[in-house]
Amino acid sequence: MSRHPVRSLSRRLPKALAPSDRPTRLPHVEFDASAVRFLGDAVDPDVFPVSAAELWHTCDGSRPLDSWEPADRERIARWHAAGLVVAVPAPRTAPVRALTFLSPHPDDAQLALGSTVFRFGGRVVDVFSDETWTRRPYYRERPALASRMLIEEERVSCRVLGAGLTLLGHLDGESRPAWRDGFLLGAESTVDVRRAEPELFERVVLDLARELADPSLVLVPLAVGGHVDHVVTREAVCELVVRGAVAPERIVFYEDMPYSLFGDPQADADRLAAVLSGRPSGPWGGCALTPVLVPGSALSTEAKREALWPYRLQVMEPITNRIVRYGRGLGADGPAAGTNATAGGFAERVWAPAESVAAVRELAACAT
Incomplete structure (x- = not known):
């Protein structure tokens, strides 16, 4: 050896x-x-x-x-x-706030909002948790083992952050026939996901209706980068709002990582705001999505980095470092950019429709 x-x-x-x-x-x-x-x-x-x-x-x-x-x-x-x-860390007795983090795959909520999850607790709901993709040849040759490892990584990460975990078990886009030619959609083609997989879309809608039956604030991927599973998750939640199953004041969108390192979250937020306000009989007003910084602390930043370490099959350490630097940049630049001030020089950014701005600003104030 x-x-x-x-x-x-x-x-x-x-x-x-x-x-x-x-x-x-x-x-x-x-x-x-x-x-x-x-x-x-x-x-x-x-x-x-x-x-x-x-x-x-x-x-x-x-x-x-x-x-x-x-x-x-x-x-x-x-x-x-x-x-x-x-x-x-020692387990918390109960979540600080009632929050539900919708994660298209294992790791998405933690990559984007690990500091916020650590500070408040709550529950992570993985939608497309049946996946086998990995960069590592050893696991590519053993897809059943890779699938099990990806779930176990998620369990460990949630323990670090003190969050509950629910797995919905849908098959990820990379393995579904509809997206064999590519699962990263262009910014203008995201509406196609409903038509491409109508039965799957409805199953996801019904599953999320069950998971979102409580009154918690729901953090939903903005779908920066256009990954089909992120788009389906976002659109399923929007459909529940249109159907009246989920109140719009409960919905907040978060910046997908690592896609926001290379994309333009502001442009994606503007496009989504236009779509939401333009839908017939839509429950959302016509205002743009408002960016709000949720402050981190030195402890929560350290916990986020620790919680990302278990993802050895898909997340490389240089990406983790870039995500942490991005959060520090938000924390340093927030006041200058006209957004709320941050504590600890770190922040995670979410985008709120007019109906949920007050709730998410209250959340951010509690984190200061």
Whole structure:
């Protein structure tokens, strides 16, 4: 077995494990008779000897770091620095606010709003949670394993952020016949999703009607980038508002990540506002969507980075770093741009119709 650490064991800027943190193992570790593997590659036995397997399995998020003996704490801290475990804070007794985060896939809500999820709690609802896409050859050759890992990554991330999780289990667009020629839609063709897959669209609408039966504020993807699953999720919620099943004052749109790093959220917000106000008998007024910054703190920014680390199959660390820099840019530029001030030099931006501006500004004020 190679004694060289794999690429994944070079995590940069790791959060230091606090005594009260609850180390939680990542799901990508596999054991055989003589080796420990992470993401399919052999792990340096100096970092993770086979003899430490029993200790590894105790890192299930149920106990704080200071409950282990000193030698075991030292090994767990090394695993954390290497990126084999993540730090989960003590669980909150209840969500701070009633929030529902609609995530087209596992990772979307956390990429866009991880700081907000951490600060307020609530529930993440994954719509297209049946997926197998990955950049890693080891998992591309094992689609059933990849599918299971993507869900397990999501579970770990939600533990870090203290959020509940619901999986709706719809098949992602990359695997559906309607989008075999490409699932990233142009900005002007997003209305086609209803006609392309009418039965699927109606199933998603009905599923979300059930999930949104409570009075919580609902954070919905703006669909920056035009990914078909993001568009379907957004349009299904808009359909529920038109049908009167969900009140418009509950709906807030968020900037999809990493698409907003390369796209134009303002242009997408303007297009969506025009569509919403132009629909016959629509419940929304004609005002543009209003950008609102939800402030982060040093703690919530650190938690967001920690919560993104489990997504080893799809999210590369450079993207995580760019997303964090983007949030810091919003936090630094917010007051100059005429939006609300932020605390901690970090923010996540949402876009509110006129009906929900007051509610989301109240949310942002609570985060300050």
